[in-house]
Amino acid sequence: MPLVSIKGKTMPASPIRKLVPFAETAKKEGKKIYHLNIGQPDIETPSTLLDAVKNSNIKILEYSHSAGIESYRKKLAKYYNGFHINIDWTDIMITTGGSEAIEIAMMTCFNAGDEIIIPEPFYANYNGFSCAADVIVKPVKSTIETGFSLPPIQEFEKLITPKTKGIMICNPGNPTGYLYSRQELELLKQLVLKYDLFLLSDEVYREFCYDGKEYVSVMHLKDIDNNIILLDSISKRYSACGARIGALISKNKEVMITALKFAQARLSPPTFGQIGAEAALDTPKEYFDKVQKEYVERRNFVIQTLNKMEGVFCPKPSGAFYCIARLPIDNSDKFCQWLLESFDFNGETVMLAPATGFYSTPGSGLNEVRLAYVLNKESLQKAMVCLENALKVYPGRIK
Amino acid sequence: MPLVSIKGKTMPASPIRKLVPFAETAKKEGKKIYHLNIGQPDIETPSTLLDAVKNSNIKILEYSHSAGIESYRKKLAKYYNGFHINIDWTDIMITTGGSEAIEIAMMTCFNAGDEIIIPEPFYANYNGFSCAADVIVKPVKSTIETGFSLPPIQEFEKLITPKTKGIMICNPGNPTGYLYSRQELELLKQLVLKYDLFLLSDEVYREFCYDGKEYVSVMHLKDIDNNIILLDSISKRYSACGARIGALISKNKEVMITALKFAQARLSPPTFGQIGAEAALDTPKEYFDKVQKEYVERRNFVIQTLNKMEGVFCPKPSGAFYCIARLPIDNSDKFCQWLLESFDFNGETVMLAPATGFYSTPGSGLNEVRLAYVLNKESLQKAMVCLENALKVYPGRIK
Numbered sequence: 001m002p003l004v005s006i007k008g009k010t011m012p013a014s015p016i017r018k019l020v021p022f023a024e025t026a027k028k029e030g031k032k033i034y035h036l037n038i039g040q041p042d043i044e045t046p047s048t049l050l051d052a053v054k055n056s057n058i059k060i061l062e063y064s065h066s067a068g069i070e071s072y073r074k075k076l077a078k079y080y081n082g083f084h085i086n087i088d089w090t091d092i093m094i095t096t097g098g099s100e101a102i103e104i105a106m107m108t109c110f111n112a113g114d115e116i117i118i119p120e121p122f123y124a125n126y127n128g129f130s131c132a133a134d135v136i137v138k139p140v141k142s143t144i145e146t147g148f149s150l151p152p153i154q155e156f157e158k159l160i161t162p163k164t165k166g167i168m169i170c171n172p173g174n175p176t177g178y179l180y181s182r183q184e185l186e187l188l189k190q191l192v193l194k195y196d197l198f199l200l201s202d203e204v205y206r207e208f209c210y211d212g213k214e215y216v217s218v219m220h221l222k223d224i225d226n227n228i229i230l231l232d233s234i235s236k237r238y239s240a241c242g243a244r245i246g247a248l249i250s251k252n253k254e255v256m257i258t259a260l261k262f263a264q265a266r267l268s269p270p271t272f273g274q275i276g277a278e279a280a281l282d283t284p285k286e287y288f289d290k291v292q293k294e295y296v297e298r299r300n301f302v303i304q305t306l307n308k309m310e311g312v313f314c315p316k317p318s319g320a321f322y323c324i325a326r327l328p329i330d331n332s333d334k335f336c337q338w339l340l341e342s343f344d345f346n347g348e349t350v351m352l353a354p355a356t357g358f359y360s361t362p363g364s365g366l367n368e369v370r371l372a373y374v375l376n377k378e379s380l381q382k383a384m385v386c387l388e389n390a391l392k393v394y395p396g397r398i399k
Numbered sequence: 400m401p402l403v404s405i406k407g408k409t410m411p412a413s414p415i416r417k418l419v420p421f422a423e424t425a426k427k428e429g430k431k432i433y434h435l436n437i438g439q440p441d442i443e444t445p446s447t448l449l450d451a452v453k454n455s456n457i458k459i460l461e462y463s464h465s466a467g468i469e470s471y472r473k474k475l476a477k478y479y480n481g482f483h484i485n486i487d488w489t490d491i492m493i494t495t496g497g498s499e500a501i502e503i504a505m506m507t508c509f510n511a512g513d514e515i516i517i518p519e520p521f522y523a524n525y526n527g528f529s530c531a532a533d534v535i536v537k538p539v540k541s542t543i544e545t546g547f548s549l550p551p552i553q554e555f556e557k558l559i560t561p562k563t564k565g566i567m568i569c570n571p572g573n574p575t576g577y578l579y580s581r582q583e584l585e586l587l588k589q590l591v592l593k594y595d596l597f598l599l600s601d602e603v604y605r606e607f608c609y610d611g612k613e614y615v616s617v618m619h620l621k622d623i624d625n626n627i628i629l630l631d632s633i634s635k636r637y638s639a640c641g642a643r644i645g646a647l648i649s650k651n652k653e654v655m656i657t658a659l660k661f662a663q664a665r666l667s668p669p670t671f672g673q674i675g676a677e678a679a680l681d682t683p684k685e686y687f688d689k690v691q692k693e694y695v696e697r698r699n700f701v702i703q704t705l706n707k708m709e710g711v712f713c714p715k716p717s718g719a720f721y722c723i724a725r726l727p728i729d730n731s732d733k734f735c736q737w738l739l740e741s742f743d744f745n746g747e748t749v750m751l752a753p754a755t756g757f758y759s760t761p762g763s764g765l766n767e768v769r770l771a772y773v774l775n776k777e778s779l780q781k782a783m784v785c786l787e788n789a790l791k792v793y794p795g796r797i798k
Contacts, residue, residue, distance in 0.1 A: 001625040001651070002564065002597050005510040008657040017465070017663050045460045053671060054453050061444045061641040061675075066416070096495050096643065099665040107531055111404040112511055128664030132506055134533065165401065196401050227401055242460040242670030244495065244643075258407040264416050265527030266498040271641030272452060272671035276460075 007134070012127045015357020022340040023351055031344050034383035036371045037336075037351040039174065039322065043239040043294070043374075046287050052279030053272050064271050066263040068094025068247075072278040076247065079281055083206065085219040085230075091251050093259055094277075096269045098204050098233030098246035099125065104262045105229050105248055106133035108255055109198045114165040116200075117156055121148070121324065121358030121365060123174045123202065138164070139360035144326050144368065147315035148176035150184040153191055166198035167191070172205040172215075175358045175370040176324055177299075177317020179209055182216045189221045197227065204233040204246075205320035207288055210296050213318045225251040236321075238280045239291075243273035295321050298373040298380055305384045306371075309391060311399075322372050324355055330396035332356055332369050343390050350386040367398070406533070411526045414756020421739040422750055430743050433782035435770045436735075436750040438573065438721065442638040442693070442773075445686050451678030452671050463670050465662040467493025467646075471677035475646065478680055482605065484618040484629075490650050492658055495668045497603050497632030497645035498524065503661045504628050504647055505532035507654055508597045513564040515599075516555055520547070520723065520757035520764060522573045522601065537563070538759035543725050543767065546714035547575035549583040552590055565597035566590070571604040571614075574757045574769040575723055576698075576716020578608055581615045588620045596626065603632040603645075604719035606687055609695050612717045624650040635720075637679045638690075642672035694720050697772040697779055704783045705770075708790060710798075721771050723754055729795035731755055731768050742789050749785040766797070 016038055023033055067073065070089070077089040095101040102125075110116065112134035118126060120139035130137045138159045142148040156167065167188060171180045192199045201218040209215045218228050233246035248259055299316070303323060306314040311328030329335045332354035339349050353372075355365030373380060391397060415437055422432055466472065469488070476488040494500040501524075509515065511533035517525060519538035529536045537558045541547040555566065566587060571578045591598045600617040608614045617627050632645035647658055698715070702722060705713040710727030728734045731753035738748050752771075754764030772779060790796060 001653075002508070002595050004507050004653055004657045005513070005564075007510055008507040008660075011506075011657065011660040011664075013660050014465075014663040040461055042459065044458050050457060050460070054455070056453070058449060058641075059443050060441065061449070061637075061639040062439055063640040066413075096669070097666060103665070107410075108403050108407040109401070111406055112533055114404065125664045125666075128660070132661065132664070134511055165404075198401050238460075240460040241462040242457075242667065244667070244669040254403055258403045258410065261407075261410040261412050261527070262531065264413040265410075265524045265531070266502070267496060267524075268641065268643070270495070270643040270669040270672055272675075273669055276671075 007131060011131050015124045016353050019336055019340060019351065022337055026340045026349065030347065032348040033340070034348065034350045034375060034379055034386065036373065036375065036383055037353045039236065039372045039374065040241060041236065041239045041321070041374045042376060043291055045239045046280055046283040048283045049238055049240055049276040049280035053276045056272070056275050061271055063268040064274060066268055067260055068092070068269055069274045069278065072274050075278055075281050083215070083217065085217055087219065087249060087251065091249055091256065093248045093256060093263055094269045094274060095246040095248050095263070097244040098202065098231055098235065101231040101233070101246040101248040102126065102202065103129045103132060104259050105200055105231060106130065106135055107262055108258045109229065110135045110165050113163060115161060115163040116166045116168055117159050117164060118168045119151055120360050121175050121355055123170055124357045126168065127360065137360050141361065141364070142176070144313065144315060144324060147317070148173065148178040148324065150180060150187065153187045156191055160195055164195065164197065166200055168200040168202070170202040172209060172319025174205065174320055175322045175353070175355070177320045177322045179213055179319040180216065182214070185216050185218060185221060189224055192227050193224060198229060199227050200229045200231060202231045204236050207237050208292065208295060208321060209319045210292070210299065211318055229255060234277050234280065238283065240276065240280070243276055244270055245273040245277040295373065298377060299323070301377060302371060302373050302380060302384065309388050321374055322370055324368050324370050326368050327391065328398050329367055329394060330398055331366050334396055335394060336369065338394060339390055345386045345389045348382060348386055350383045350390070406530060410530050414523045415752050418735055418739060418750065421736055425739045425748065429746065431747040432739070433747065433749045433774060433778055433785065435772070435774065435782055436752045438635065438771045438773065439640060440635065440638045440720070440773045441775060442690055444638045445679055445682040447682045448637055448639055448675040448679035452675045455671070455674050460670055462667040463673060465667050466659055467491070467668055468673045468677065471673050474677055474680050482614070482616065484616055486618065486648060486650065490648055490655065492647045492655065492662055493668045493673060494645040494647050494662070496643040497601065497630055497634065500630040500632070500645040500647040501525065501601065502528045502531060503658050504599055504630060505529065505534055506661055507657045508628070509534045509564050512562060514560060514562040515565045515567055516558050516563060517567045517759070518550055519759050520574050520754055522569055523756045525567065526759065536759050540760065540763070541575070543712065543714060543723060546716070547572065547577040547723065549579060549586065552586045555590055559594055563594065563596065565599055567599040567601070569601040571608060571718025573604065573719055574721045574752070574754070576719045576721045578612055578718040579615065581613065584615050584617060584620060588623055591626050592623060597628060598626050599628045599630060601630045603635050606636050607691065607694060607720060608718045609691070609698065610717055628654060633676050633679065637682065639675065639679070642675055643669055644672040644676040694772065697776060698722070700776060701770060701772050701779060701783065708787050710790070720773055721769055723767050723769050725767050726790065727797050728766055728793060729797055730765050733795055734793060735768065737793060738789055742792070744785045744788045747781060747785055749782045
């Protein structure tokens with residue numbers, strides 16, 4: 001029998017999905033599970049998006065341009081201009097979700113064996129795309145004590161070798177919820193310019209910044225246009241994960257020409273998703289205000305409740321809809337599995353993401369979990385009750 | 400300025416798209432262009448598919464399962480069973496177009512530096528996906544004189560090295576329209592078993608087999624299940640290129656488990672496309688009968704007309720909606736560009752795909768072009784008049 005490739009063998013399984021079989025068994029046994037494990041929001045998709053698809057009048061469902069529908073790209077450029085991101089529609093390539101934007105950016109910017117520095121914990125699928133592109137991730141550790149702020153810039157510099165070709169960040173951060181300050185981004189800029197690296201920034205949680213804190217995009221940095229690649233997605237913005245529409249944005253023309261070659265090979269992004277995404281740009285501000293208010297309330301509740309639990313610590317994030325909590329446990333993989341397999345509180349339990357999957361350094365995140373506050377407050381309350389009671393009886397609890 | 404990767408630089412531009420700027424200029428000058436250059440059918444998408452999307456009642460446009468919506472996979476398995484392809488729904492992974500099925504199959508089965516043998520001319524984007532996966536394509540030449548039938552099996556065997564890990568075919572073929580016979584596939588099977596290779600078969604034109612000729616799938620071959628990967632798409636079947644829905648199918652469990660890891664990294668295929676694709680499985684047989692009748696008439700007209708032109712030879716294909724014609728020209732790239740830049744017949748011209756882009760061996764296909772008969776008969780007739788007149792005055796004509 002022919003064997004799958006070493007790349008295929010070493011491709012990491014999604015850390016969030018590996019618990020799914022245990023969740024399925026728990027469900028079959030009749031347990032109710034509160035899913036705080038995955039960034040699938042419960043917020044309704046705006047009707048602007050859904051109605052545009054329903055009212056589309058297509059006779060032939062054709063390929064779109066490989067870089068996306070021109071009218072959508074033009075309108076999308078204005079959306080970014082509204083965030084003081086000074087780009088033209090030709091600087092935008094529409095992708096099949098933010099996932100494809102990451103994959104094409106890696107294929108475009110890096111060669112097999114090149115190294116990329118990423119502050120950890122980071123979005124687990126960066127590992128998968130790095131594997132697909134044969135790029136080596138060099139993690140630099142951020143810590144829960146600082147709320148996962150940018151690690152000291154010297155820690156990045158220590159890792160730089162002749163193979164280092166880029167730095168990648170997620171801002172606001174998944175899984176940390178951390179929002180980088182202008183000063184932090186300026187430090188990154190200096191390093192990027194010093195070593196002439198690419199700076200890839202995943203900013204899909206732009207709409208989710210709280211407490212009046214400023215969203216600073218890498219595209220706001222001056223005199224560094226050729227090094228910057230912005231990765232984006234409408235999945236979280238409009239609660240439209242299934243549309244599979246994202247974007248790769250750069251003012252570096254060589255990057256865009258090369259990225260387009262990868263895009264042409266796969267022909268085009270999905271047409272229905274693009275129709276919806278274009279219409280969604282007219283979603284009224286009230287939609288976002290309401291969503292933001294909801295997330296702030298959820299976050300405040302979750303953070304307060306977690307920090308009241310004995311032995312639990314959770315920094316308060318300023319963005320996205322995730323937080324990482326430190327728990328008094330031996331092993332977060334075991335704990336999250338145990339929650340599904342062996343625990344219930346009045347027939348209910350909670351599903352969390354072990355933070356181990358968000359670290360590239362082995363042995364990290366063993367006492368941390370990621371919570372996505374994507375459920376309504378009533379469900380969140382019940383989920384917190386489950387977690388509190390679980391921690392009281394978990395056999396691997398550490399004093 | 401940081402440099403884009405060598406992979407990015409060596410990624411081939413789509414041979415079909417490279418003429419697009421010339422077409423745009425021609426259009427601006429007021430020329431009417433008959434597009435026979437791209438496989439975008441003019442056939443209407445069945446209402447089953449479009450109506451299902453329009454009538455969808457989604458509140459939250461969520462991620463689907465990474466392997467696709469279960470109900471769609473189950474129904475799709477039955478579609479294949481109807482072609483005597485004996486598979487279960489768990490043997491199917493839904494992909495974002497056939498493009499992603501090819502890409503994930505290559506990432507799953509092959510390592511950087513592995514070699515894959517493909518009969519040429521072949522679908523140009525196989526080059527792109529090979530480049531993305533760092534796989535080396537070893538072409539084996541099929542010839543226009545035989546109508547692009549399978550090259551002698553010894554020609555494949557000559558290319559086999561310890562690095563050879565697979566063979567890839569397209570059946571019915573793009574760009575050739577050739578339909579492999581059972582005997583040809585049995586020869587491939589023997590070779591695949593002898594060297595324990597993967598056999599990847601792109602069968603997206605299954606519904607387009609003519610003259611009562613038998614469609615034989617690689618999945619019909621006995622005792623070779625673990626070596627077989629079927630790649631598919633709904634783009635041509637339902638004239639739904641913009642849906643971006645395909646499938647990767649194998650009974651090799653290790654392949655499917657590994658492929659799913661790549662699928663999980665990109666989260667899910669598009670939801671609207673899957674809703675449409677599931678409904679499209681109920682498209683009545685009359686739709687396909689009508690489409691097939693239309694394509695046969697177009698093919699017959701195009702082939703007859705081409706072969707009447709002086710110095711032109713075009714074998715009659717039995718499948719898909721392409722044919723490759725040999726023309727009395729010096730260079731098909733130059734000729735196709737000249738058609739757009741320097742020629743018109745009563746203000747009209749024709750856009751063709753130079754066959755050079757479908758060959759991996761440099762210098763091949765210089766006197767061949769691919770025609771996609773995806774226009775109605777009236778337009779095809781006018782396109783043929785343009786071509787005939789163009790050949791009379793083309794400065795690079797060879798006697």
